[in-house]
Amino acid sequence: MMANPIGYLTLAIFLAAMILTLLRKINLPVQTVLVLVALLCLGIGAVARGAAEGWNGVLALPNEMMGGIILHPVTALLAGLFMAGALSAVGGFDALKTLIGKLQKTPLGLAGTLVVLIELPMLASLPCGRILAAALLPLLFAFGSEGGMNLLTKSQLIVLIGAFARNAFGSCGPSPVGGVGQIGEGFLGSFFPTAADGILRAPQAFALMIGTALTALFLKLISQKLYPNDSSLREKRAGADAQAPAIRVPWTGYVALAIFAISLFVAIFQPFGKWPVQTVLVAGALLIVLIGRARLENLMAGVILLPVSAMIAGFMAAGALAATGGFDALGSVLSLFAKFPLLGVAGMLAIFVQIQTMIPLSCSRILTAALTPVLFLFGPAKFGFLTWEQLAVAMAAYMINATTSCGPSPLGGGGMMGEGQMRVESGYIKGAYTYAAMAVMAPLAAVYMKFLNLAKFPGPDVVFRRNWPALAGYVALVLGASVIATQLLSRVAAPGDRGWRLQAALFLGAGALAGVVLALSVFGFEFAAALQGGVGGTLAAGWIAFMVPRRLIPEPATFL
Amino acid sequence: MAAGFITFALGGAVSGVIIAWSMDFRSRKELAQGAVGGLIVGLAMALLLPM
Numbered sequence: 001m002m003a004n005p006i007g008y009l010t011l012a013i014f015l016a017a018m019i020l021t022l023l024r025k026i027n028l029p030v031q032t033v034l035v036l037v038a039l040l041c042l043g044i045g046a047v048a049r050g051a052a053e054g055w056n057g058v059l060a061l062p063n064e065m066m067g068g069i070i071l072h073p074v075t076a077l078l079a080g081l082f083m084a085g086a087l088s089a090v091g092g093f094d095a096l097k098t099l100i101g102k103l104q105k106t107p108l109g110l111a112g113t114l115v116v117l118i119e120l121p122m123l124a125s126l127p128c129g130r131i132l133a134a135a136l137l138p139l140l141f142a143f144g145s146e147g148g149m150n151l152l153t154k155s156q157l158i159v160l161i162g163a164f165a166r167n168a169f170g171s172c173g174p175s176p177v178g179g180v181g182q183i184g185e186g187f188l189g190s191f192f193p194t195a196a197d198g199i200l201r202a203p204q205a206f207a208l209m210i211g212t213a214l215t216a217l218f219l220k221l222i223s224q225k226l227y228p229n230d231s232s233l234r235e236k237r238a239g240a241d242a243q244a245p246a247i248r249v250p251w252t253g254y255v256a257l258a259i260f261a262i263s264l265f266v267a268i269f270q271p272f273g274k275w276p277v278q279t280v281l282v283a284g285a286l287l288i289v290l291i292g293r294a295r296l297e298n299l300m301a302g303v304i305l306l307p308v309s310a311m312i313a314g315f316m317a318a319g320a321l322a323a324t325g326g327f328d329a330l331g332s333v334l335s336l337f338a339k340f341p342l343l344g345v346a347g348m349l350a351i352f353v354q355i356q357t358m359i360p361l362s363c364s365r366i367l368t369a370a371l372t373p374v375l376f377l378f379g380p381a382k383f384g385f386l387t388w389e390q391l392a393v394a395m396a397a398y399m400i401n402a403t404t405s406c407g408p409s410p411l412g413g414g415g416m417m418g419e420g421q422m423r424v425e426s427g428y429i430k431g432a433y434t435y436a437a438m439a440v441m442a443p444l445a446a447v448y449m450k451f452l453n454l455a456k457f458p459g460p461d462v463v464f465r466r467n468w469p470a471l472a473g474y475v476a477l478v479l480g481a482s483v484i485a486t487q488l489l490s491r492v493a494a495p496g497d498r499g500w501r502l503q504a505a506l507f508l509g510a511g512a513l514a515g516v517v518l519a520l521s522v523f524g525f526e527f528a529a530a531l532q533g534g535v536g537g538t539l540a541a542g543w544i545a546f547m548v549p550r551r552l553i554p555e556p557a558t559f560l
Numbered sequence: 561m562a563a564g565f566i567t568f569a570l571g572g573a574v575s576g577v578i579i580a581w582s583m584d585f586r587s588r589k590e591l592a593q594g595a596v597g598g599l600i601v602g603l604a605m606a607l608l609l610p611m
Binding site: 107108109110111112113114115116118119122123125152153155156159160163174197198201202205206209210212213214216217219220221264448452456466468471475479483 | 563591593602604611
């Protein structure tokens with residue numbers, strides 16, 4: 001099927017703008033670029049429509065663009081940020097810090113407490129990882145020498161901050177309160193009647209939990225050897241006693257935390273019947289504001305506009321592409337990929353699920369809003385490459401990979417907050433973050449969806465069966481291969497070009513395995529599909545490995 | 561339902577051990593504490609998910 005030529009033009013403009021922004025050839029905020037791209041695409045579409053259909057065609061364009069904007073995740077995100085602002089304003093996050101300090105004195109010890117702390121963003125399920133990261137990263141820094149507690153060494157602190165940030169900047173995916181995954185759940189709802197209950201949440205959470213651990217391992221064994229002198233953190237002071245932080249928490253902080261937990265419970269489990277998530281969160285936040293007598297400026301300080309503006313700009317660009325045939329063109333191009341024998345549908349999918357790690361933007365919502373409709377069209381709704389079951393598996397892999405992509409983004413991505421606390425140049429975490437997303441999280445989300453999760457979300461007249469041994473086998477394969485490969489590479493990892501090339505070889509092997517596992521999950525035991533998946537995974541991994549910096553260089557000031 | 565809880569509990573425990581090891585906690589007691597921390601995270605997450 002050939003798409004409209006205007007669609008190819010608008011698609012080319014969109015992709016060129018995104019890649020040039022990523023390579024810093026365009027020095028504008030990505031939201032601004034997206035809005036300009038949307039306007040340009042609409043202008044081109046208007047000229048083409050005007051010539052073909054007259055004024056009626058031109059006037060229909062804005063409506064077609066606005067029709068692509070899904071308001072639910074936007075309003076849920078705003079409600080979540082409002083709740084976070086209320087929590088922050090009345091000392092809820094300070095109460096959380098104090099509770100963590102107390103946890104450390106239980107039998108869980110320092111090691112267990114730090115594990116809980118690192119995975120806390122996933123549990124908190126907030127709609128943007130920046131909320132908790134902004135609140136807790138200074139606390140993590142305080143565990144080191146400069147921070148005053150002198151509990152952890154420099155190496156431990158790098159792993160703690162890096163792994164926490166990895167978890168935080170993937171936690172927006174499985175969030176039920178305006179999470180990125182809800183965009184995909186909306187589309188899967190076309191077939192799975194209960195998809196909106198959270199069909200993508202468990203696969204993403206499972207992959208994120210394991211992926212966070214692999215990120216910690218990669219930071220310890222590889223990143224610290226490739227960039228050994230690039231963190232200006234001080235080493236732990238020998239002989240000095242550890243000191244606990246002295247935080248005075250008002251009682252309203254603990255109450256606010258309890259209200260937040262109850263609101264989350266009500267939003268997720270709906271014990272009082274079907275209430276919109278937004279209603280529950282806003283009611284909880286208002287209660288916190290009333291009890292804590294929060295001031296408006298404190299409340300607004302907790303609201304982070306980047307993810308909201310990113311999502312709206314992404315939807316605008318997606319709407320403009322949809323209205324001018326850009327998605328049809330992308331579907332046609334990927335269909336051509338699928339006809340190339342070495343790639344096929346499996347290879348094309350293996351590339352597609354990694355596409356946002358290949359083009360990491362400051363907020364994953366930008367491209368997710370634009371690309372989820374394309375993935376949806378691969379299913380029975382249009383191209384028919386995939387059945388609904390296969391589409392759900394591919395969607396799970398795509399979504400966790402997409403949602404974690406703000407972590408390694410050099411365009412103001414979330415990971416840069418962690419890098420700032422680690423006192424390293426931008427790019428330090430990129431290898432660990434992209435490796436975990438590509439090699440671990442995407443395949444694990446796929447196998448979890450295929451062998452366990454689909455059984456809980458039956459389609460009309462279709463009941464899927466769970467296969468626990470298959471899930472255990474694939475998890476052991478992906479996790480075992482990653483741990484062993486990382487350990488082997490750590491023995492030869494060293495600064496410089498050779499170390500970087502060895503790391504790239506690790507990426508290629510891991511990418512091939514991820515592609516094979518994805519193909520086997522989607523298509524079952526088909527040798528050709530597995531081979532094509534491996535080729536697609538290798539190509540995607542090559543691109544991703546190329547974007548990991550060989551050495552860290554201080555950022556030039558853009559306006560000098 | 562049980563399969564989901566077991567999967568998250570095991571996944572959490574394994575990830576807890578890997579994180580603890582990566583942070584230079586190498587004694588058996590510390591690795592066990594990491595595993596328990598991960599187990600708590602896994603079970604708590606499973607409770608929050610549609611099982």
